[in-house]
Amino acid sequence: xNGRAVANEFTKMRRLRVAPLVLIMVVGVVALTCVTxxxxxxxxxxxxxxxxxxxxxxxxxxxxxxxxxxxxLAVLASRxxxxxxxxxxxxxxxxxxxxxxxxxxxxxxxxxxxVAGATLAQSALVVALGRAVGISVDLPLGPWLGxxxxxxxVNLVLFALxxxxxxxxxxxxxxxxxGVLGVFVTLAGTGMPLWSAHLLPPWGYYAVATPVDTxxxxxxxxxxxxxxxxxxxxxxxxxxxxxxxxxxxQET
Amino acid sequence: MNSFGRAQHNExxxxxxxxxxxxxxxxxxxxxxxxxxRVPEGCVYGFLGPNGSGKSTTMKMLLSLVRPTSGEVHxxxxxxxxSTRRSILGGIGSLIEAPPAYGHLTxxxxxxxxxxxxxxxxxxxxxxxxxxxxxxxxxxxxRDYSLGMKQRLGIALALAREPRILILDEPTNGLDPAxxxxxxxxxxxxxxxxxxxxxxxxxxxxxxxxxxxxxILGNGRLLFQGSREQLFSRSTPDVLIDTAEPERATTxxxxxxxxxxxxxxxxxxxxxxxxxxxVSHLVQGGVPVHGVRRQEQSLEDVFMDLTGGRGL
Numbered sequence: 331x332n333g334r335a336v337a338n339e340f341t342k343m344r345r346l347r348v349a350p351l352v353l354i355m356v357v358g359v360v361a362l363t364c365v366t367x368x369x370x371x372x373x374x375x376x377x378x379x380x381x382x383x384x385x386x387x388x389x390x391x392x393x394x395x396x397x398x399x400x401x402x403l404a405v406l407a408s409r410x411x412x413x414x415x416x417x418x419x420x421x422x423x424x425x426x427x428x429x430x431x432x433x434x435x436x437x438x439x440x441x442x443x444x445v446a447g448a449t450l451a452q453s454a455l456v457v458a459l460g461r462a463v464g465i466s467v468d469l470p471l472g473p474w475l476g477x478x479x480x481x482x483x484v485n486l487v488l489f490a491l492x493x494x495x496x497x498x499x500x501x502x503x504x505x506x507x508x509g510v511l512g513v514f515v516t517l518a519g520t521g522m523p524l525w526s527a528h529l530l531p532p533w534g535y536y537a538v539a540t541p542v543d544t545x546x547x548x549x550x551x552x553x554x555x556x557x558x559x560x561x562x563x564x565x566x567x568x569x570x571x572x573x574x575x576x577x578x579x580q581e582t
Numbered sequence: 583m584n585s586f587g588r589a590q591h592n593e594x595x596x597x598x599x600x601x602x603x604x605x606x607x608x609x610x611x612x613x614x615x616x617x618x619x620r621v622p623e624g625c626v627y628g629f630l631g632p633n634g635s636g637k638s639t640t641m642k643m644l645l646s647l648v649r650p651t652s653g654e655v656h657x658x659x660x661x662x663x664x665s666t667r668r669s670i671l672g673g674i675g676s677l678i679e680a681p682p683a684y685g686h687l688t689x690x691x692x693x694x695x696x697x698x699x700x701x702x703x704x705x706x707x708x709x710x711x712x713x714x715x716x717x718x719x720x721x722x723x724x725r726d727y728s729l730g731m732k733q734r735l736g737i738a739l740a741l742a743r744e745p746r747i748l749i750l751d752e753p754t755n756g757l758d759p760a761x762x763x764x765x766x767x768x769x770x771x772x773x774x775x776x777x778x779x780x781x782x783x784x785x786x787x788x789x790x791x792x793x794x795x796x797x798i799l800g801n802g803r804l805l806f807q808g809s810r811e812q813l814f815s816r817s818t819p820d821v822l823i824d825t826a827e828p829e830r831a832t833t834x835x836x837x838x839x840x841x842x843x844x845x846x847x848x849x850x851x852x853x854x855x856x857x858x859x860x861v862s863h864l865v866q867g868g869v870p871v872h873g874v875r876r877q878e879q880s881l882e883d884v885f886m887d888l889t890g891g892r893g894l
Contacts, residue, residue, distance in 0.1 A: 334698045341695060345686045413684050417724075422682035422739065425645055426699050427668040582647040 332436065335428055339410075339440035346409045348441075352448045355402045359452040360459065362394035363387060367463055377466040384470050385549045387460050388477060389542045391453070395481055396516040396536035400488060403445065404509025407492030408502040410437045415500045421582060431574035434497055438490055438570065445489050446482050453478040473541040473551060480539035480559040487532040487566035488512070494573050528558060535562050598623045598747050598778035599644060604653035606639050606802075613639045614802045617653065621780055621795070623746075626773045628793030629782040630885060636802040637782040638679065641751050644780075645676055658746060672700070675745035677753055681736030685725035689716060689735050692724060696739050710741035714768065730761040737768070748772060750781045754788050766792045786885055798888055805888045817884045821849045821857050823864070824873035834867045835860060848877070 343349075366372060366386050375381035411434075414420050420430050428436070457469060496505045512533045519527040519537035527534035541554050599621035606614040614636040621627045631637050642648040644655055646667045655662040657670050683692045689711075697707050711717050714734040719727065724735065733753055740748060750769075754762045769779050769792050783789050789796065796813055798806040806813055824846050825831045832842040838860055840849045852860060857874065864871055 334701070338695045338698055341691060341698075342684060342687065344691070413686065417684040418680050418682035419684060421647070421678055422696075423699070424647060425671055425674070425676050425678075426696065427671055428699065581649060582642060 332439075335423075335433070335436040336440045339436055342413060343410075343440075346413070348406065348409060348444070351402060351406055351409070352444055355398060355448050356451050356455065358398040358402075359391070359394045360455045362397060363390040363452075363456050364459060366390035367459075373463060376464045379467045382549050383465045383467060384460065384474070385542050385551060387456055387465075388470075388473060389544060389549055391456055392477065392536075392540040392542065393520075395449075395452070396520065396533075397513065399449075399481075399485055399536075400512035400516055400533060401506075401509045403485060403489045404492045404506050404512065406441060406445070407489055407496050408505050410441050411493060411496035412502050414497075424582060429578040430497065430580065431576070431578035434493055434574045434577060435571075438486075438493055441493075442486055442489060445485050449482045449485050450478065453481075470551070476554065476556060477539060477541045480554065480556060481536070483559050483563040483566075484532055484535045484539060487535075487562055490566055490570045491532060494570065497577065524555070531562055532566065535559060596622060598658055599627075599780065600656040601640075601644070602654045602656075604640070604643060604655065605651050606636075606643060606648060607651045612802055614643070614650075617799075617802075617804050618807075619797060619804070620807065621747075621778060621797075623778050624773060624776050625778060625794040626769050626792050627778070627780045628789035628796045629780055629799065630786065630789055630796060631782075631784065631799030633784050635784075635799045637784075637799055638751055640799070641676075641678060641749055641780070641782060644749060645671065645674065645678065647678070672743060673745050674747045674749060675737075675740030675743060676749040676751075677733075677736045677740050678749070678751045681729075681732040682739065683724045683727075683732060683735050686723065688721055688723055689727070689731075690720040692735065693720070693738065693742065696742050700743050702742055706744055707742050709744075710738040713741055713771070714738045729756045730758070730764070733757065733761070733765070741772075745777065747778045747780070750779065752782055752784070754783065754785070762788055798885060800888065813884055817887050818851055818853060819883075820877040821852050821860070822873075822875050822877055823847045823849065823861070823871060824875075825864070826870050826872065830867070831864055831869045831871075834864055834869060 366389070369386070372383065372386065376383050414433065420433065423433050424430065453474065457474070492505055492509065495508060496502060499505065515530050515533040516536050519530050519534040520540070522534070522537065524538060527537040535558070539554050539559055541552055543550050543552055597620045599619060601617050601619040604614060604617040604619070605612065617640060619640075629637055629640070639648060643650050644657070644662070646662050658673065660666055660670055662670055684695070693707050693711065696702070697704070711720065714737050716731065716734050716738055719731055724732065727735065737750070737753070754765050757765065766788065769781060772779050781789070781793070795809060796806065797804060806816065822843070823831060826845075828842045828845055828847050831847045832840050835847060835849060838849045838852060838856070840847050849860060861871060861874055
C-alpha cells in the first residue's frame with residue numbers, strides 16, 4: 331500500500347510546478363554561495379591551503395541555505411497538501427483505506443526524498459563549481475559532509491512541520507506566512523549565541539549546524555553540536571508520527 | 583451459533599447494510615439516535631430527511647469515517663470495526679459531501695490514482711468510466727469539468743472497485759434537471775446490475791421515482807422504513823366530497839372536522855368505515871352528494887406529514 335501511495339504522490343505532483351520549485355531551491359542556494367567567488371582575492375588564492383577557500387565556500391553555503399530553504403519548503407508543503415483540501419482528497423483516500431495521517435506520512439516520504447536530494451545536490455554542485463574555478467586544496471570532507479547531513483535533517487524537520495500546518499489549517503496563507511516568518515527567525519538565529527539558537531527549533535538549527543565562522547577578516551572552523559541536530563531529528567520524527575497518528579483518529 | 587446469531591445471520595443474507603441502535607452524539611447534542619437501518623441487497627434505498635436530520639453523519643458512520651457513540655454497523659454480514667474496516671471498505675463505493683477529484687489532473691489521471699491505490703486492473707477502470715459515460719472527457723483536466731461531469735467522475739471513482747454497495751450522499755446536489763434525470767437512470771441501472779445503492783437526498787422528487795425502499799430520518803430518528811406503498815398506507819389522505827350545498831354539508835359534518843373548499847368539502851383523517859358513515863349522514867340530512875374521492879397524495883405530502891413539515 332505504501333509503495334502505491336508514494337507512486338500516487340509523484341503522479342499528483344504533475345502540473346504543480348514542483349520540479350521548478352525544487353530547481354529554484356538548488357540554483358538559488360548555489361548561486362548565492364557562488365557570490366563568494368567574487369570576493370576580492372578569492373580566485374587568486376584557490377590553491378593556497380592557508381586561505382581556506384573551501385571554508386569560505388562553506389560559509390557562503392551556510393548563509394545561502396537559510397535564506398532560500400525555509401520559504402521554499404513552506405511552498406512545497408503547501409502545494410502537496412492544498413490539493414487534498416481542494417479536491418476532497420482526504421476523503422477519497424480514506425474510503426480507499428489511506429487515513430489522513432497515513433497520507434501525510436506518504437507525502438513526507440515522497441516529497442522528503444526530493445528535499446533531501448535537492449539539499450545533497452546543492453552541496454555537491456558547490457563542490458563541483460569550487461573545483462571548476464580551480465580550488466586545488468583538499469576538500470575538508472568531514473565538515474562538508476557533516477554540514478550537508480545536518481542541513482538535510484533540519485530541512486526535513488522544517489518540511490514536516492509545514493506539512494502538518496498545511497494539513498491542519500486549510501488556509502494555506504497561514505503556512506506560507508509561517509515560512510516567511512521562518513526566514514526572519516533563521517536570520518535572527520545566525521546572529522544569536524549558539525545556546526539561544528537552540529531555543530528556536532527548527533529554524534534556529536540552521537545556525538546551530540553552521541560549521542564555520544568569520545573572524546577578523548579570516549574564516550575559522552567550528553565544531554557544530556551535531557548531537558543537537560540529531561536530537562532535533564529524533565524529536566521532529568516523534569512529533570510528526572504522534573500528530574499524524576492523531577490525524578488518523580480524527581473524524582471527517 | 584446461538585439464536586441471536588442465527589437471526590442476525592439470516593437478516594444479513596438479505597440485507598446489505600444493517601445497523602443496530604446506531605447513535606452519534608457530539609458533546610451533549612444527539613445527531614443520530616437509535617437507528618436500526620435495514621438496506622436490502624440489490625435495491626435502491628432512498629435515505630430521506632430534511633437538512634440537518636443526520637443523513638450525512640449516518641452515512642459517514644456506515645463508512646467508518648465517524649465513530650458511532652453507540653450501536654453497531656454490519657455490512658454484508660460483517661461487523662464494521664477497526665480490524666475489518668479496510669477489507670469491508672474494499673467492497674463499498676462512496677461519494678460523500680462532494681465529488682472528490684484532483685482538479686489539476688485529468689479524469690484519466692484521477693482514475694489511475696484509484697486504480698493504483700486499490701490494485702485494480704484496466705478493465706475495471708474502463709467499465710466504471712463507460713458506466714457513467716465519461717470516456718470522451720477523460721483527457722480533460724477535472725477543473726474544466728462541469729459539476730455534472732465531476733459527479734459522474736466521482737461515481738466512476740467509486741465504481742472502479744466494482745463494489746457490492748454504493749453509498750451516495752446527495753449526488754444530485756447542484757445538478758440541472760437533465761443531470762438529475764441522468765443520475766436517476768444511472769442509479770436504476772446500477773441496481774439492475776445487483777449493486778445495492780443507498781442514496782440520500784432532501785429532495786423527494788429525486789428519490790420518488792428511483793428508490794424501491796425508503797428510510798426517512800427526522801431529528802436523527804428513523805421515522806419510517808419500508809416500501810413506497812407501505813409509506814402511503816401509513817398516512818390517510820383527506821376525503822373530498824363534491825356537493826351543490828357545500829355550506830350545509832360542512833355544518834352537518836362538523837363533528838368530522840369538515841372544512842369547506844369551494845364547491846367541495848374536505849374531511850381529514852377518516853378511514854373507509856368512517857367515510858361510509860359520513861356520506862350516509864350527509865345523504866340522510868338531504869345534502870346532494872355528487873362525488874366522494876380521496877385527495878391524491880404525493881410522496882412529498884406524506885414526507886411532510888411524517889417530519890412535521892420541516893426542511894423542504
